[in-house]
Amino acid sequence: MECLPKKSSSEVFVKETFNCGGLCFNTFLKENTRRVLVCNGKDYEVELLVLSETSETVKLRINGEITEELAAGDKITIADGSTLIIDNIDINNDKVFFSLECLPKKSSSEVFVKKPFNSLIDFDFVVGDQAPGSDVVAVLDILNDLGMTKTDSGVTSIKQGAAKIASEVEEIRNVLSVGNPCDNPITEKITGISDCHMNLEPGQGFIGFYQNNGYRQIVVAGYSPLETRIAARAFKEAVNLKGNFFIVEGERLDDYRLREMNGLQNKIVQPEPVSGTVSFESSNDLTPPNFPQEKTITLQLRKGWNLVSLPGKLVKFLENDCVKKPVGFVYLKDEKKYVSLKDAARLLKDKFSTYLAENAFWIYSYDDCEQDVIVEDYEKTIVLESGWNLIPNIELSCSFLKRYWWNPVKQEWQTNKLDWKYSGTIVKASEYCEEKQ
Structure with missing residues (x-):
């Protein structure tokens, strides 16, 4: 059932109220516009904060909470468990169309007895x-x-x-x-x-x-x-x-x-026992491999563009001392285009953390600062495809046609090897090749 508009009170911003049943269907918003959806007797104030033409995404504020960047087709669960769906983003007319499927309102006869605080x-x-x-x-x-x-x-x-x-x-x-x-x-x-x-x-x-x-x-x-x-x-x-x-x-x-x-414990995963009867030689000289270890590394960022790589699987980007939050971009080989780090995480899903270990990526910093990152030990496979490849700054056994290093101080490419910790490099290959590191 499509929401029907109700007369709004006079306010500085554009605010309209819609009454729905359990579904507010295909409602639209423009930037700096708020709408109050009365869905199953509950009020949901929705405001369009940002509409990005480049990434074709939007950010909304729903009852005071700001969403992440959302693309057409995305579905999120809001604070009370109701579902909001982005139906369409009309870039030409600066509109976003969305639907809200809300939960039934609790009966007014329900009583919660609070404990003494x-x-x-x-x-x-x-x-x-x-x-x-x-x-x-x-x-x-x-x-x-x-x-x-x-x-x-x-x-x-x-x-x-x-x-x-x-x-x-x-x-x-x-x-x-x-x-x-x-x-x-x-x-x-x-x-x-x-x-x-x-x-x-x-x-x-x-x-x-x-x-x-x-x-x-x-x-x-x-x-x-x-x-x-x-x-x-x-x-x-x-x-x-x-x-x-x-x-x-x-x-x-x-x-x-x-x-x-009983409480939460730090989990240690033990190997499953081997079934059946087996015999092994005893040895005091051999030690099984250690569990994967996490470590914190520091990216030294210079003002402007920085081509960086991670020495292991990404666990988490930590807080930085930059005056303004840096911006990251990842080149997706399959799509042959750059996307933001946030979009890369959404598109690559489970592969995102390893993709940053096997490929170099760009960070634009507004000043000289440091970015700490937690990484985990990971045996990575570096893949070179025919054409240009952004990869970590490592020694290669694969053959290649050209190789350049980005100098973050001079903000230019150079052919001389750059020994900058956790930096990346660009390599042009004539054919497919892969090697494990």
Whole structure:
């Protein structure tokens, strides 16, 4: 059923209200336009922030949360579990068409009995410095709920500690930390877990209660920002949590299950036992290979263009000291075109992290600065195809016609070998060749 417009109130921005059933179908937006969709009795304010002609993508703000870049056909799950679909992007007319499939509104007869939060007085509420928007919303969700408690005599305000970002925490005392270790280092310091997904499975969140040095800490995290948000909702709505560690299972804010567990451990995967009867020689001279190791490397960026490569499989780009966020571009061999790093991650999916190890890519920096990257040991295969190839700066046994190095200081190509750590090079080959490194 197509949404029918309702008269809007006079506001500075263009704002229109649409009433729908459970589906707002093929609604359109232009830049600097907001629309409020009343879907199943709930309000969804949608605003078009950016429409990119070059990448043919859009960014939206939905009920205060900003999406990533979305292309036609993309489908995302928003905070309450409803689904938004990008139907079409009309570049010529600066319009985006989208549909919203929303969840039924909860019955007004439902009553949530909140647990007493007086025990969280003087806690600091912490998110990562560059936390996803949903982590910030999760903290605000908890803070708003903690800021007042209903009593027989009315609503009473409760004194709370400060809301902080991780870099502002000098000493961990009474802390409620929201977000996984890669987004919020305070979570790792409390739990001892460094895995970005908290050793959880998709669809799982985590609530943990800790005591250290006479202080109490609470961790609310999840496999991804969505699961973190759901775990925060579960924490907020819980009546009485008896225990120390809980798993929150679910993929929607209004549909989750809470169960107690023994705690999260850093996982070590052991080899499966060999079936059947075998005999082996005993030897004290041989040692099995180590597990893949992660390490942090530093890319030395110069102002302007930098052709770089990674010495291993990408795990995560860390924060940098650049005055302005650098921009990355990857050349996709199959499509024979450049795309942004974000688009490359979306298009290559699981192959993205290894693609950056086997191919050189460009970073444009607005000043001289450093970019730290976590990589994992990886045996890479360098492939040369007929024509030009952007590859890591390595010795080649494959034959080639020409080879150039990019000088980031002079901002020009050169034929002399450049010994710049983690740099890339461009090679022209006459035929296909591959070699393992």
